[in-house]
Amino acid sequence: MPIFYNPEIKIFTLQTQNTTYQMKVGDYGYLLHLYYGAKIGENDDLSLLAYPLERSFSGNPNEAGYDRSFTIDTLPQEYSMFGSGDFRSSCLIPVNPDGTREADLRYVSHEIESGAAAPQGLPHVYDNGGEAETLKIHLQDPVSHLAVTLVYTVFAARDAITRYAVIENKTTGRVELEKALSACLDFTHGDYDVITFWGRHCFERAVERTPVRHGKIVADSLRGASSHQQNPFMILCDHDATETAGDCWGMSLLYSGNFIAECEYDQIWQTRLTMGIHPHAFRWVLEQGESFTTPEVAMIYSGEGLGELSRRYHKLYRHNLCRGQYKTSRRPVLINNWEATYFDFDDDKLVKIAEDASKLGIELLVMDDGWFGKREGDTSGLGDWFVNTQKLRGGLDSLCRRINALGMKLGIWFEPEMISEDSDLYRAHPEWCLRGPGRAGVRSRYQFVLDMSREDVRQYLFDVISGVLSSANLEYVKWDMNRHISNIYSGALPAEKQGEVYHRYILGVYDLMERLTSAFPHVLFEGCSGGGGRFDAGMLYYTPQIWCSDDTDAIERLSIQYGTSFSYPISAVGSHVSAVPNHQTGRVTPLATRGIVAMSGTFGYELDINKMTAEEKEIVKEQVARFKEIYSLVSDGDYYRLTDPFKNTNYTAWQFTAPDQSRALLNVVQVKMEVCPVNFLIRLRGLNPGARYCVQAAPLNATQRFEHEGTVYTGAALMNAGLLIPLLKGDYAAVQYEIIQL
Numbered sequence: 001m002p003i004f005y006n007p008e009i010k011i012f013t014l015q016t017q018n019t020t021y022q023m024k025v026g027d028y029g030y031l032l033h034l035y036y037g038a039k040i041g042e043n044d045d046l047s048l049l050a051y052p053l054e055r056s057f058s059g060n061p062n063e064a065g066y067d068r069s070f071t072i073d074t075l076p077q078e079y080s081m082f083g084s085g086d087f088r089s090s091c092l093i094p095v096n097p098d099g100t101r102e103a104d105l106r107y108v109s110h111e112i113e114s115g116a117a118a119p120q121g122l123p124h125v126y127d128n129g130g131e132a133e134t135l136k137i138h139l140q141d142p143v144s145h146l147a148v149t150l151v152y153t154v155f156a157a158r159d160a161i162t163r164y165a166v167i168e169n170k171t172t173g174r175v176e177l178e179k180a181l182s183a184c185l186d187f188t189h190g191d192y193d194v195i196t197f198w199g200r201h202c203f204e205r206a207v208e209r210t211p212v213r214h215g216k217i218v219a220d221s222l223r224g225a226s227s228h229q230q231n232p233f234m235i236l237c238d239h240d241a242t243e244t245a246g247d248c249w250g251m252s253l254l255y256s257g258n259f260i261a262e263c264e265y266d267q268i269w270q271t272r273l274t275m276g277i278h279p280h281a282f283r284w285v286l287e288q289g290e291s292f293t294t295p296e297v298a299m300i301y302s303g304e305g306l307g308e309l310s311r312r313y314h315k316l317y318r319h320n321l322c323r324g325q326y327k328t329s330r331r332p333v334l335i336n337n338w339e340a341t342y343f344d345f346d347d348d349k350l351v352k353i354a355e356d357a358s359k360l361g362i363e364l365l366v367m368d369d370g371w372f373g374k375r376e377g378d379t380s381g382l383g384d385w386f387v388n389t390q391k392l393r394g395g396l397d398s399l400c401r402r403i404n405a406l407g408m409k410l411g412i413w414f415e416p417e418m419i420s421e422d423s424d425l426y427r428a429h430p431e432w433c434l435r436g437p438g439r440a441g442v443r444s445r446y447q448f449v450l451d452m453s454r455e456d457v458r459q460y461l462f463d464v465i466s467g468v469l470s471s472a473n474l475e476y477v478k479w480d481m482n483r484h485i486s487n488i489y490s491g492a493l494p495a496e497k498q499g500e501v502y503h504r505y506i507l508g509v510y511d512l513m514e515r516l517t518s519a520f521p522h523v524l525f526e527g528c529s530g531g532g533g534r535f536d537a538g539m540l541y542y543t544p545q546i547w548c549s550d551d552t553d554a555i556e557r558l559s560i561q562y563g564t565s566f567s568y569p570i571s572a573v574g575s576h577v578s579a580v581p582n583h584q585t586g587r588v589t590p591l592a593t594r595g596i597v598a599m600s601g602t603f604g605y606e607l608d609i610n611k612m613t614a615e616e617k618e619i620v621k622e623q624v625a626r627f628k629e630i631y632s633l634v635s636d637g638d639y640y641r642l643t644d645p646f647k648n649t650n651y652t653a654w655q656f657t658a659p660d661q662s663r664a665l666l667n668v669v670q671v672k673m674e675v676c677p678v679n680f681l682i683r684l685r686g687l688n689p690g691a692r693y694c695v696q697a698a699p700l701n702a703t704q705r706f707e708h709e710g711t712v713y714t715g716a717a718l719m720n721a722g723l724l725i726p727l728l729k730g731d732y733a734a735v736q737y738e739i740i741q742l
């Protein structure tokens with residue numbers, strides 16, 4: 001039983017294998033947060049961590065009379081609320097029927113249930129059976145009667161706790177929510193750094209670490225998508241936390257739209273993290289009896305540094321968030337025609353690519369943008385999901401049969417949420433765009449956004465996409481989204497509900513994804529948004545892999561994939577070998593290096609294989625065979641970041657270790673060749689210290705010989721003394737070592 005309640009001291013203790021979360025029903029019924037960190041006993045009473053003390057300019061509840069010691073302005077709160085004395089960041093701002101902007105939530109009751117809770121219509125971490133227990137704490141404002149239920153699910157073996165809130169209008173009239181966040185996490189002590197993940201198109205999830213300072217540090221998106229620019233994930237850690245040591249707390253939002261993640265450092269050096277839907281341009285109307293459910297946050301603590309924090313997220317998301325047959329079965333090695341042909345392709349060209357690819361062991365051809373409507377470039381066609389028979393002369397089924405005859409699967413690209421002005425759909429339904437009355441609308445990549453909050457729009461998309469998927473043996477879908485949302489307005493909603501449109505849009509996307517993934521369970525869905533613009537835990541619930549970035553340069557990918565790995569499993573990272581000179585950077589990297597980098601992901605190719613030399617094709621064949629062989633190590637193994645590409649610009653190294661420690665894979669890319677180089681001494685991690693391991697270079701490196709061939713070391717030697725990587729020749733050279741227990 002991971003959830004304990006001690007009625008005498010009114011303390012809730014949530015236990016996972018290595019962590020404890022504690023809260024208390026304090027004076028006057030306020031729910032106070034006490035502790036989140038390394039494991040303590042369920043009978044430990046940490047009430048003193050929330051010791052009341054008089055604070056000037058901090059108010060006191062009226063019931064306290066003239067006792068000035070109790071103030072929710074400085075005591076740690078479980079779900080901070082506006083208007084009743086806490087001047088720090090609030091989770092909840094309601095406008096009550098009488099116009100007051102105030103919530104004063106007090107404990108009413110609680111219940112404990114087995115299994116995981118599921119926020120309605122939203123992605124969530126789930127229980128595979130007997131893994132989870134849920135606590136629901138009911139709070140209510142005694143004056144307005146607005147009710148809030150805080151829902152916590154404990155995944156003990158995964159060291160994870162998820163939480164969300166349900167706000168129910170039990171008042172006498174209409175309530176409008178101006179802010180309804182998912183979670184608040186207060187720390188009464190500590191000296192911390194905050195880590196956020198920022199970026200831009202082709203440069204996603206760069207790691208930014210900064211000391212917490214008085215005031216607020218915010219990561220957010222107002223783009224209608226979780227975005228390339230900031231990711232809905234935040235880490236708080238000790239100043240001196242490293243990959244292998246120190247306290248770290250992660251908060252990951254399972255949501256793909258506007259979000260805010262905020263770290264506030266208050267007047268008495270206390271830290272508050274809050275996370276949820278961004279309150280800007282948000283206003284949710286709750287009629288009497290209606291309720292609003294926030295997205296879920298997954299919280300993980302690690303006392304063993306950032307590496308362990310990431311590994312815990314990887315396991316949670318691999319086993320309890322990703323779904324479908326490809327959660328466990330091996331994903332096909334694919335070849336995508338985008339960088340090979342862009343819009344300039346036809347069925348014969350695709351078959352020719354597939355002919356060469358199939359001989360090298362590649363299993364899936366993905367037909368990217370351009371197969372439908374009038375789509376010769378990116379100015380037209382979106383919305384018209386009908387086969388362009390000038391390109392696919394025999395139709396989709398015929399193409400599919402030709403690809404299947406080569407022993408390959410066929411996949412297809414959609415951008416369901418978008419519409420081109422030059423499309424039959426736009427001509428028939430201009431009112432289906434998000435756009436205010438009388439406004440022409442902002443174009444981005446020449447396109448507008450469909451109003452996904454509308455049921456009729458979703459029904460059209462479901463019918464037309466289902467029609468395509470049923471018309472041929474299609475086994476993969478790439479779901480793209482290539483612009484952000486402006487002109488937010490839905491023609492289907494009254495003026496007073498326009499503050500709901502951003503969130504209703506995301507609920508609509510989730511609804512359509514749920515319907516399509518359920519209707520086509522054999523299809524592998526890959527998420528995408530101009531690369532990794534919607535790489536978030538919400539999307540992972542529907543698509544077990546997401547295209548990580550439109551930047552396919554192997555050297556640039558080192559830092560993009562590094563940042564992505566902090567919260568998302570390697571099995572989710574869409575990564576391909578592309579041509580050189582690289583289309584985005586012009587950089588020329590060896591094929592072996594491109595292979596090694598792409599293998600730390602879902603693995604595939606994105607180039608014109610027909611243009612490769614016989615020698616290159618041999619290398620591709622070797623890489624494909626190699627990836628299939630190491631697949632389980634990459635997708636289920638423990639991932640270790642051995643260097644930080646933002647700091648070490650000479651080389652980047654990372655490792656996978658099998659859960660039973662019998663095998664590991666060490667990858668090293670030399671980013672910069674120097675005449676008189678620094679030593680590349682790499683200490684491995686996660687091995688069995690007493691076991692003996694044989695070290696050998698993987699066959700991928702046929703062109704270079706490496707020392708350590710067949711040398712035997714103990715795990716202790718490899719982890720403490722380390723491996724000295726021999727000099728690699730040339731910029732961007734790479735090596736992959738296999739470490740096998742004898």
Ligand code: DGJ
Binds near residue numbers: 338368369529549
């Ligand atoms: C953006 C994606 O990230 C690319 O891979 C490609 O699918 C293009 N869109 C097609 O328009």
